[in-house]
Each structure stands twice: as structure tokens, then as C-alpha cells.
Amino acid sequence: MLFNVSGLLRSPVGAVRRYTLEPERPVHGGNVELIRTPDGVLVRCEADVLLEGDCARCLAPFGYPAHVSFEEIFVQQVDVVTGRRLPAADDAEAFLISTNHEIDITEAVRQYSETAAAMQPLCRPDCPGICPVCGQDLSMATCTCDRAPADHRWAALAGLRQANG
Ligand SMILES: [Zn+2]
Ligand SMILES: [Zn+2]
Numbered sequence: 260m261l262f263n264v265s266g267l268l269r270s271p272v273g274a275v276r277r278y279t280l281e282p283e284r285p286v287h288g289g290n291v292e293l294i295r296t297p298d299g300v301l302v303r304c305e306a307d308v309l310l311e312g313d314c315a316r317c318l319a320p321f322g323y324p325a326h327v328s329f330e331e332i333f334v335q336q337v338d339v340v341t342g343r344r345l346p347a348a349d350d351a352e353a354f355l356i357s358t359n360h361e362i363d364i365t366e367a368v369r370q371y372s373e374t375a376a377a378m379q380p381l382c383r384p385d386c387p388g389i390c391p392v393c394g395q396d397l398s399m400a401t402c403t404c405d406r407a408p409a410d411h412r413w414a415a416l417a418g419l420r421q422a423n424g
Pocket of ligand 1: 315318381383
């Protein structure tokens with residue numbers, strides 16, 4: 260996901276370029292706004308991504324959609340007119356515009372995708388998961404294990420409910 264900004268870097272602060280994101284894993288759509296700032300380019304990105312995860316219940320790998328939205332300044336390292344090296348960014352973690360005036364948002368998209376990733380993704384909302392007794396994947400087949408909670412207070416309550424009903 261490369262954007263050449265040599266033209267934008269020659270434009271006055273506040274100049275804007277807009278692009279549509281081409282599908283490229285994990286992105287399957289979205290758009291980017293590049294805005295000239297005094298020390299580089301502000302990247303505003305809205306992307307639909309397809310993330311991969313392991314189901315929290317049955318542990319099967321699966322893909323699921325998520326939305327990534329971020330604003331990051333990409334710092335200019337080289338003056339586009341003179342080719343002279345500019346003072347290094349204060350922030351060592353800052354995203355940089357390459358010395359040939361290109362912005363690569365791949366790493367930023369990766370980082371923000373991690374943030375957007377679900378903590379406990381489920382392959383489907385009603386995934387039955389894995390039998391804790393025998394390990395059978397319950398979406399494939401059932402098993403005959405007794406998975407009722409071993410707590411007798413619940414059994415007593417169930418009995419009461421039956422008696423009342
Ligand atoms: Zn699952
Ligand atoms: Zn079982």
C-alpha cells in the first residue's frame with residue numbers, strides 16, 4: 260500500500276490527496292486521505308480488513324471482517340526540492356516518508372488491525388465449542404459425555420422447578 264507523495268510534498272500545508280484502497284491482504288476496501296503538514300503528511304485511513312483468528316471456543320482458524328480507522332503523521336526525512344536530509348523525527352517510533360518520497364501504510368494498517376482484532380473471536384455466535392471431557396469438536400458431532408455442572412445446588416433447583424411446573 261504505497262503512495263508517492265513527491266507532488267504533495269511540493270504543495271502548501273493543508274493540501275489534500277484522496278485515494279481509494281486497492282484490495283491487498285488484509286485490506287479489501289477503504290480510502291485514504293493524505294494531508295500536507297509542516298513536517299510531513301497526515302494519513303487518514305478508513306479500511307475494511309479481513310482478519311484471521313482462532314475461535315475462542317473450538318480453536319478452529321477462521322477469517323472475520325473488521326474496520327480499521329486511524330490518523331498518523333508520516334514524517335518527512337528529505338527535503339523534496341533540495342534533496343537535503345532533514346533533522347530526524349523526535350519520536351523514534353514515528354512513521355516515516357521514505358527518502359524517495361513514498362508512504363507505505365502497510366505497517367500502520369497491520370498495527371491498527373491488531374488493535375481492532377477481537378479478544379475472543381467466535382467462528383460463529385453459537386459455536387458449541389469443544390467438549391471439556393473428551394475433546395470432541397461439538398460442531399462436528401455430539402458425544403455422550405455428562406457435561407452437566409457437578410454442582411448439586413443446581414440439580415436441586417432444577418428439581419424444584421420441575422415440582423412447581
Ligand atoms: Zn468455533
Ligand atoms: Zn465429550
